[in-house]
Amino acid sequence: MNAETPRAEKGRAPDIFERGGWMTMREFGLDEEVDFAIVGSGAGGATLACKLAESGFSVLVLEAGPFWRPLEDFASDELEQQKLYWTDERIIGGDNPIALGGNNSGRGVGGSTVHFSMVSLRFRPEWFQCRSLLGYGFDWPITYEEIAPFYDEAEAALRISGPVNYPWGPKRKRYPYREHEVSASGLVLARGAERLGVAWAATPLATVSAPAGKSPPCVYRGFCNFGCSTNAKQSALVAWIPRAIRAGAEVRDMAMVGRIETGAHGRVTGLHVQRRGRWHFQRAKNVVVAGYAIETPRLLLNSACPQFPQGLANSSGLVGTHLTTHAGPGVWATFDEEIRWYKGPPNIAVCEHWNYTDEGKDCHGAYAFMSQGPLPRAWAQNVATARYLWGDALRHEMMKYNHMAGLVPVAETEPRLQNRVELADETDQYGLRIPRVIFSYSDNDQRLQRHAVDFMWQMLEAAGGRDLWTSDDTSHILGTCRMGSSPESSVVNADGRSWDIPNLWICDGSLFPTCGGVNPSLTIQALALRIGARIREMAGRGEL
């Protein structure tokens, strides 16, 4: 059955652990008013769906993309696997337009975690009070101590494989699974770090280093950014969705939500959804938007109505604003020895030195950086766009592929009003206005990147690299519907609940007031677990 045809229906959903297998799934009628309708099944949506269903709520997840069967649908072919990305038309602008598609959002059950690199790092505690303690950005409405138990819960559910002693951050429990073997590409980072006298570690990763349930251990074939065909990767599709379905949630695939409906009393009443080419209306007591930091503000803005002409949850005017991304300028080098950097998870070694050291920076903000392992087509694209090489020159450069290594940071950018998602006048195949994503770096963002490039350059030289060069990129979009402590300064409160509409919630990377210097998905999942726990408490007190 074609993955672009709905698979989760007639009371069953794909059992992703078995070829052609099915699992029983509850289904809700359109007139059935579900407790929670969740838009999007990625890091935020799938985690919350699992948590709420296991707490006994009726939960319906609406997902615009397919319900993948990794064992059957995922080919060892970079081009074929472009199908995992959200590639609908979006307009980009600003001084530094962000390349969209494969380097940020996915489409399908599991969302962007289906093609993510599995790096699972916690925020530095001070980042939750960034403005008060470090003098930049915004404070979060929660502290590290409040989220720490949910980091523990997320790491246990995702069976994170990491070092016994992780060198940075507060004292912590052991990771649930032992660290992965460090590949030759990771050993380049390790050698450079040791020569410069800074710490390094095997990256804590969401792919298992030993058998776990129905997941086999990682076999180090390095296809992670194009979908893991063995289910070793603990994506939301593997870790949360089967649990959510077993607990009674419905996951409705190939179901694009176009608009959230509001009733006369100022509460949302349900969703307009397109499936099999037809629009239908699904009733819901609560709606949670978890569509990624571009589609979430887009849906809220596209749901404007006479009562909320600026869009939903937008009395502050902040929906879509303060977009942040992680700058990722790469430094690349050639080595005499063979490295074969395509082997194993791409970001197998990490250095968080500059997340925890502020001295010696001429700017504020932070960054981690990691070893790299691009596959050949992706690497050719990087070489061609960064160095304008083509034809024979590109071919000649590609001959060095097995001798290359590189470092790329996850470098914080400042949350600024002018960096935003807004609606363009153009419409898509559903007749919905498409998003325009506007982004420019601040002076501080650029200084931080120069700091990162200089340091990574020194490290690669110290490791024995030659013929160094650099490239530009970004990853992860965050922060377009930020959480906060007041209705004037934020879109939702610390529970992801809209200040304006009490039965409308947000639960994804849009919530981040600042983006920190680490990859975001572990924090998104910890936030979702916390929101789920808070909802259960509020329901118990009759406060929903």
Ligand SMILES: Cc1cc2nc3c(=O)[nH]c(=O)nc-3n(C[C@H](O)[C@H](O)[C@H](O)COP(=O)(O)OP(=O)(O)OC[C@H]3O[C@@H](n4cnc5c(N)ncnc54)[C@H](O)[C@@H]3O)c2cc1C
């Ligand atoms: C190549 C790559 C590598 C990455 N590596 C890492 C990493 O190593 N570590 C890390 O922490 N992060 C990584 N990330 C980022 C991480 O995957 C995302 O930040 C995270 O998944 C975002 O979670 P989310 O819940 O905000 O959205 P997503 O996980 O993107 O989920 C959103 C879902 O909502 C659906 N949706 C959107 N709009 C609608 C609608 N209107 N109706 C129905 N469904 C809708 C989408 O189809 C999608 O499935 C990586 C990202 C990429 C692209």
Ligand code: SF4
């Ligand atoms: S390297 Fe491991 S996580 Fe990555 S695709 Fe292969 S088995 Fe999956």
